[in-house]
Amino acid sequence: MNIILLGPPGAGKGTQAQRLVAERGMVQLSTGDMLRAARDAGTPVGLQVKAIMAAGELVSDAIVSALIGERLDSMDEGTGAIFDGFPRTVAQAEALELLLAERGRQLDHVIELEVDEAALIERVCGRYTCAKCGTGYHERFKQPQVAGVCDVCGSTEFKRRPDDNEETVRTRMEVYRGETAPILPFYEERGLVSRVDGMADMDQVAAAIEDVLSR
Ligand code: AP5
Numbered sequence: 001m002n003i004i005l006l007g008p009p010g011a012g013k014g015t016q017a018q019r020l021v022a023e024r025g026m027v028q029l030s031t032g033d034m035l036r037a038a039r040d041a042g043t044p045v046g047l048q049v050k051a052i053m054a055a056g057e058l059v060s061d062a063i064v065s066a067l068i069g070e071r072l073d074s075m076d077e078g079t080g081a082i083f084d085g086f087p088r089t090v091a092q093a094e095a096l097e098l099l100l101a102e103r104g105r106q107l108d109h110v111i112e113l114e115v116d117e118a119a120l121i122e123r124v125c126g127r128y129t130c131a132k133c134g135t136g137y138h139e140r141f142k143q144p145q146v147a148g149v150c151d152v153c154g155s156t157e158f159k160r161r162p163d164d165n166e167e168t169v170r171t172r173m174e175v176y177r178g179e180t181a182p183i184l185p186f187y188e189e190r191g192l193v194s195r196v197d198g199m200a201d202m203d204q205v206a207a208a209i210e211d212v213l214s215r
């Protein structure tokens with residue numbers, strides 16, 4: 001099974017993708033994570049995208065489509081893909097169609113996480129991750145069980161994304177409305193879109209996604 005999780009910044013795409021990885025053995029293909037890894041490693045792609053990401057603008061379609069193609073090539077045929085943060089433009093949606101067809105894969109579901117944008121600012125600006133293992137936390141919604149200590153690996157170091165400030169989050173939301181939301185009709189024409197209430201608590205969102213996947 002191959003699915004897309006679609007929604008504005010903070011909608012919970014990464015959160016739900018991680019659950020599906022743990023529960024269904026699928027692979028998460030997050031272009032945001034791939035670009036951050038390239039940026040942190042200082043690769044040529046990383047150097048090229050650093051300022052664009054910090055401003056909340058979109059990296060070129062060619063760069064992200066190439067990253068997705070490489071990642072698909074490294075996967076076993078039978079393993080399902082969760083596209084998280086990709087595609088983000090109509091051109092990327094068209095590129096994905098080709099990338100999947102070339103590999104004998106097809107798209108099964110596009111799940112749109114519907115959210116209230118005002119609440120997203122708080123979600124995004126309050127989140128942080130363990131610097132060692134990457135587990136995600138939130139100042140209000142998901143604190144470690146022991147304050148200041150990662151539940152998973154015991155590390156006491158945490159980090160925040162440079163683009164998780166209010167001004168940049170607002171830009172990212174505008175970019176979502178202008179560039180990414182227009183891909184919905186593309187997938188609606190193909191009968192692939194299901195909508196899930198992304199404002200429910202995390203377990204309820206996960207259950208609603210399971211419901212879609214079992215159809
Ligand atoms: P990317 O990394 O994809 O960021 P994004 O789309 O802005 O999404 P986020 O990671 O911010 O949010 P999310 O929906 O995953 O939410 P999360 O689960 O963390 O992209 C970053 C940048 O890279 C882009 O701006 C662009 O520059 C570039 N880029 C990436 N892909 C690209 C592409 N394809 N083309 C061009 N450029 C690209 O949840 C957020 C917080 O809320 C967490 O703290 C979580 O714990 C909490 N939370 C989640 N669900 C719930 C819930 N139900 N209730 C309460 N809290 C919740």
Ligand code: ZN
Nearest residue numbers: 130133150153
């Ligand atoms: Zn950790």
